[in-house]
Amino acid sequence: MPAETAVLEAAVGASGGRRSSHSGEMVSQALSRVNDSELIRAAQRGDRSAFEVLVRQYDQAVLRLALHLTGSEADARDVYQEAFLKAYRHIANFRFECSFYTWIYRIVTNLCLDHLRKKHTRREDPQTVVDSSGRETDVLDRISDDRAGANPERDLMRRELGAKIAQALTRLTPRERMVFELKHYQGLRLRTIGEMLNTTEETAKNTLFRATQKLRGVLAPMR
Numbered sequence: 001m002p003a004e005t006a007v008l009e010a011a012v013g014a015s016g017g018r019r020s021s022h023s024g025e026m027v028s029q030a031l032s033r034v035n036d037s038e039l040i041r042a043a044q045r046g047d048r049s050a051f052e053v054l055v056r057q058y059d060q061a062v063l064r065l066a067l068h069l070t071g072s073e074a075d076a077r078d079v080y081q082e083a084f085l086k087a088y089r090h091i092a093n094f095r096f097e098c099s100f101y102t103w104i105y106r107i108v109t110n111l112c113l114d115h116l117r118k119k120h121t122r123r124e125d126p127q128t129v130v131d132s133s134g135r136e137t138d139v140l141d142r143i144s145d146d147r148a149g150a151n152p153e154r155d156l157m158r159r160e161l162g163a164k165i166a167q168a169l170t171r172l173t174p175r176e177r178m179v180f181e182l183k184h185y186q187g188l189r190l191r192t193i194g195e196m197l198n199t200t201e202e203t204a205k206n207t208l209f210r211a212t213q214k215l216r217g218v219l220a221p222m223r
Contacts, residue, residue, distance in 0.1 A: 036100040043091050051091065055084055058104055065105065068185060069112040069178065079115065083107045098195060106196040109178060113197075116174035168218040176211035179204055 036057075042050035062083055067076035086107055094103065169177055178197070182188045188196075194204040 037096065040091065040094055040096070040100060044094070051088055054087075054100060058101065059084075061101075062104060062108055065108055065186065066112060069109070069181060070115055075115060079108060079111045082111055086111075102192060102195055105192075106198070109182065109196045110198075113174055113178055116177070164219065165215075168215050171214055171218050172211050176207055176214070179207045180211040180215070183208055 036054065039050045039054050043054065059080070063076060063080045066079040066083070067073060070076050070079060083104060087104055094100070098106075169180070172180065175197070179193055182193045182196070183190065190204045190208065191201040194201040197204065
């Protein structure tokens, strides 16, 4: 809808589409400084500017999550746009049974799951993304390593290990992979993951166990 698109474009334009340097529940803690409940209630009353503030507060985290889960910058931006449009359409149905952070992450993860199921298989190397110009780049190349003692040999070993793990991850089902990545790459708790995937903490735990067992079996020869 034009009105929805206008709201989203206004919010994204103000934020500049930046990516967050935070991940997992650290993002939730950082954003807790803003009273989301007041913004949500205002948005439910038709205050577009309130929803724009919500978008600006969460756009970096949402885009970063979508990029990691899809492995494609183009797909991530599609998910990002669709997630906030869906949130805008359904903001009136928000019942405050969870945080806005959990709610928008739930929307994103389910959109990514749908995306993965449609593709059937993911990229063999999800750390490779396609930028706006159509060129493939390595996500790791975008992350500077300023740690003390960082050196090319260590960086090479990190990349080789990352490539092996990435290839092993293709053996998992979309849901197993989603749970594994949300747990180990996003640092989320199993309870939160369960809420995002509309399931229980125990089910998320069992899914993570299956994923871990599969990965151990695949990576065992590489040790």
